[in-house]
Amino acid sequence: MKISRLLVISAFSLGLSVSSGCSYFKSGKDGSGDGTQASGLNDQDEFGDGISSANRLKAPYNQAYYFDYDNFDVKKDDIESINVQANYLVAHSSAKVRLEGNTDERGSREYNVALGWKRAKAVAEVLKQQGVNSTQIAIVSFGKEKPKALGHDEASYIKNRRVDLIYEAK
Amino acid sequence: MFKLLRLVAISGLFFASSAFAVLEIELTQGVDNAMPMAILPFVGQEHVDTTDGKLTDIVGNDLKNSGRFKLVESGEVSKEAIDFAVWKSQKVEGVVTGQIKVAGRDQLSVTFRIFDVYSQKKLFEKEYTIKKDRMRKLAHHISDIIYQQFTGDRGIFSTKIAYILVERQGRAAKYSLQVTDSDGINAHTLLVSKFPLMSPSWSPDGRNLAYVSFEGHRAAIYLQDIATGNRKILSKFPGINGAPAWSPDGKKMAMVLTQTGYPKIYVLDIASGSLERLTDGWYLDTEPSWSPDGNSLIFTSNRGGGPQIYRVNVENKKVERVTFSGSYNARASFTPKGDTIVMLHQDGEMFSIAAQDLQSGRVTPLTRSGLNESPSLAPNGRMVVYGTNSNGRGMLAEVSIDGRVKLLLPAGKGEVQEPAWSPFLN
Numbered sequence: 001m002k003i004s005r006l007l008v009i010s011a012f013s014l015g016l017s018v019s020s021g022c023s024y025f026k027s028g029k030d031g032s033g034d035g036t037q038a039s040g041l042n043d044q045d046e047f048g049d050g051i052s053s054a055n056r057l058k059a060p061y062n063q064a065y066y067f068d069y070d071n072f073d074v075k076k077d078d079i080e081s082i083n084v085q086a087n088y089l090v091a092h093s094s095a096k097v098r099l100e101g102n103t104d105e106r107g108s109r110e111y112n113v114a115l116g117w118k119r120a121k122a123v124a125e126v127l128k129q130q131g132v133n134s135t136q137i138a139i140v141s142f143g144k145e146k147p148k149a150l151g152h153d154e155a156s157y158i159k160n161r162r163v164d165l166i167y168e169a170k
Numbered sequence: 171m172f173k174l175l176r177l178v179a180i181s182g183l184f185f186a187s188s189a190f191a192v193l194e195i196e197l198t199q200g201v202d203n204a205m206p207m208a209i210l211p212f213v214g215q216e217h218v219d220t221t222d223g224k225l226t227d228i229v230g231n232d233l234k235n236s237g238r239f240k241l242v243e244s245g246e247v248s249k250e251a252i253d254f255a256v257w258k259s260q261k262v263e264g265v266v267t268g269q270i271k272v273a274g275r276d277q278l279s280v281t282f283r284i285f286d287v288y289s290q291k292k293l294f295e296k297e298y299t300i301k302k303d304r305m306r307k308l309a310h311h312i313s314d315i316i317y318q319q320f321t322g323d324r325g326i327f328s329t330k331i332a333y334i335l336v337e338r339q340g341r342a343a344k345y346s347l348q349v350t351d352s353d354g355i356n357a358h359t360l361l362v363s364k365f366p367l368m369s370p371s372w373s374p375d376g377r378n379l380a381y382v383s384f385e386g387h388r389a390a391i392y393l394q395d396i397a398t399g400n401r402k403i404l405s406k407f408p409g410i411n412g413a414p415a416w417s418p419d420g421k422k423m424a425m426v427l428t429q430t431g432y433p434k435i436y437v438l439d440i441a442s443g444s445l446e447r448l449t450d451g452w453y454l455d456t457e458p459s460w461s462p463d464g465n466s467l468i469f470t471s472n473r474g475g476g477p478q479i480y481r482v483n484v485e486n487k488k489v490e491r492v493t494f495s496g497s498y499n500a501r502a503s504f505t506p507k508g509d510t511i512v513m514l515h516q517d518g519e520m521f522s523i524a525a526q527d528l529q530s531g532r533v534t535p536l537t538r539s540g541l542n543e544s545p546s547l548a549p550n551g552r553m554v555v556y557g558t559n560s561n562g563r564g565m566l567a568e569v570s571i572d573g574r575v576k577l578l579l580p581a582g583k584g585e586v587q588e589p590a591w592s593p594f595l596n
Contacts, residue, residue: 098387107521108500108514108543109588110369110413110426111470111477113389114433114454117410121431139409139428140387145366150338152541152562 055081059088060095063165065123066158069104072118074126082123085165086130093133096169099123101141102148104157112143116163123163138168193354193566193586199576200237205320206262207239210248213269218278222306225270225280232313232327232353237575239264239320254290263287264320266312276302282312284319293319310351311596326352326548330592331555332360332370332379333566337584347381349396352548352591354579360394361401370590371414379590380404380414380423391425405438415458415467424448424458424467435469435482448482449489455480459503468492468511470500479513479526493526495533501544502526505551505571512536512545512554512571523556525571536573546591547571555579555589 055063055078063085065078074082089095101116120139127137149156209230222228233239242260248267257265268282277299284294294315300308307328314325335346347361347370361367365384372379379394389411394401405411409428416423423438427447435448435458449455453473460467461481468481479493479502493499498516505512508528515524515535523537523545541559548555551571558567560578564585568577579586 100387105541107498107516108457108470108477110456111454111500113368113410113412114426114456117428117433118454138388140384140389141410142366142384143368145368145384146343152559 057081057084059085060092060167060170061085062167065163065165067119067161067163069157069161071161072115072122074122079126082126082165083130086127086132089127089132089136090130092170093136094169095167096136096138097127098138098140098164098166098168100146100164100166101139101143102146102160102162102164103144104160105144105147105152106157107144109143109145113141113145114143116141116143119161119163123165193350193357193579193581195231195235195354196578196580197235197237197576198578199574200234200240201574204238204240205264206242206260207233207264207266207316207320208242208244208246208257208260208262209233209266210244210246210268212267212280212282213248215270218270218272218302218305220302220305222309225305225309225312226266226268228306228309228353229266229313229316232310232325233316235353235577236317236325236327237570237577238317252285254285254287257285257287264316266316273299278302278305280305280308284316286319306351306355310353323552324550324594326550326553326591326594328352328596329549329594330376331546331566331589332372332592333589334367334370334587335581335584336564336587347379347394349379349592360396360399368588369413370588371416372590372592373416374418374420374593376593376595380416382412382414391423404440413457415460417460418462418464424460426456426458435467437467437484448484448487457501461504462506462508468502468504470502479511492528493533494531495526496524499524503545503547505547506549507551510551510571512547514543514545523554523569534573536569536571537567537576542567544588546589548591549594553591555591557587557589 063081099120101120103112103116120141124137124139147160149159209226211226215224230241234241242262252265265285271279273279279299281297283292286293298308310327313327317325329352330349331352332349335348337344345363345367346359347367348357348359350357363385368382370379370381377396381392383390383392390406391404391411391414392401393404405425407427410426410433412426414423414425421440423440425436426433427436432452433454433456435455437446453471455469455471457470458467466481466483468479470477471480476497477500479499480489481492482489496515496517500514502511502513510525510527512525515522520540521542522535523542524533524535526533543557545554545556553568553570555566555568564587565581566579566586566589
């Protein structure tokens with residue numbers, strides 16, 4: 001049995017939330033626009049480097065470290081670039097980084113936050129082993145909430161299993 | 171110092187008059203033996219001018235979308251008494267009649283009656299005087315009464331569902347926390363942010379929502395008053411502040427923090443601010459959910475390898491494993507009776523919603539399509555709302571606890587995820 005029924009679509013199609021929804025992506029960069037709410041994601045393409053290109057071996061530069069499926073080990077190839085950032089952080093004690101853990105879309109949301117945390121923590125441990133003070137590192141895990149690639153395939157998943165290292169102070 | 175928050179909490183009252191449907195509702199599977207019902211047009215309802223449509227249409231949609239009733243059309247209109255023999259010959263089991271009168275400037279007087287054809291009795295009759303703009307609410311209330319009279323279960327037509335709406339445009343994303351009536355009508359936006367919003371959780375009195383917001387690139391748990399839109403920070407420790415779950419008495423919040431360096435289950439006393447950690451170790455513990463008696467919590471943990479459901483006693487902190495079937499079980503919650511849990515369950519490549527009987531341990535998959543997640547039980551324990559993915563688009567769906575009734579709630583725009591069914595609100 002299949003009953004299909006469309007309920008009321010629009011009684012008040014000009015509700016404020018609708019108009020604010022339209023203006024959202026156009027509002028000013030500082031979000032001050034009409035005072036209703038936030039602007040769009042202002043992040044520039046912080047990394048510029050696709051999945052294939054290596055992280056820069058210069059500091060201070062934001063970095064992206066990729067992880068294998070169901071894996072939380074920092075890749076050998078990334079250790080050198082993490083160490084370059086670590087050396088900079090050790091030499092500049094007022095510099096601060098944020099490590100953002102991310103996962104692909106499979107599985108439960110909060111469990112993915114925990115998994116993203118585990119990845120970010122793995123990068124943090126490498127930094128700390130190099131002598132970086134833990135007060136210079138903030139960890140946030142977005143789990144699967146902030147995907148870089150929006151596809152539902154392995155090509156997207158590879159890009160989303162990732163820790164971003166972002167300088168909050170240099 | 172953080173940048174100024176690019177975000178505002180929006181008062182529910184602010185949008186009190188908006189009544190558009192963000193979610194449509196589509197019954198995809200009802201029970202085979204759905205009960206035949208006749209909802210007769212109420213006398214005088216054609217003279218009532220409201221934007222909500224006809225009261226009997228709202229009631230009819232409610233009952234039909236419950237999957238447990240089928241509507242029988244008839245040319246009859248409402249009368250004081252009905253001819254049971256005629257209805258019996260048409261195999262109709264229940265008949266609803268009524269009338270609506272305009273009573274004063276903004277007021278309506280609504281009378282309705284429920285008849286049981288087989289016992290040939292009037293089961294219920296009541297007159298209500300309401301403001302005109304409360305007609306939709308009264309219609310859901312009438313649906314609740316009819317549902318309870320014929321099924322024995324409390325109706326959920328007056329409840330609400332909170333969820334997260336995500337709209338993407340290129341690399342930009344807009345996250346909104348919204349609350350809608352359980353039929354998808356009357357969506358209110360409580361919060362808009364460019365940062366992810368997660369894990370809405372209702373207070374047991376239905377007045378507040380707790381949720382996770384990542385504003386300023388940091389996770390924090392907020393409490394927001396649904397009526398006023400006022401909100402406050404409940405938890406903003408370094409690291410994870412996640413998976414808030416209100417205790418049944420409304421006094422405590424279970425949550426996930428990383429104070430030990432690992433995600434662990436904590437319980438915060440909301441009034442005093444005192445914090446207690448319930449789990450320890452190097453594993454990932456998350457997604458706490460209270461037992462109805464408040465004496466224990468179930469949670470997701472990878473302490474046995476992959477994610478499985480465990481139960482921790484709030485008093486002695488003893489942990490026992492609950493799920494053994496399947497390689498991945500997560501985001502579990504109890505039915506109101508506490509004898510069953512519903513959860514995200516992986517079976518092969520598929521993420522489905524499943525129920526596990528706690529006595530026998532038997533797991534029953536309720537859904538069978540690909541990427542399901544975030545199950546949330548209706549307060550009567552009969553329906554589960556969950557997030558699903560249809561043609562690459564996130565939307566909500568519902569399934570009955572016996573798997574027999576299925577509904578889809580596609581969104582008008584964007585992706586809808588993380589539904590949380592409200593408690594009973596009246």
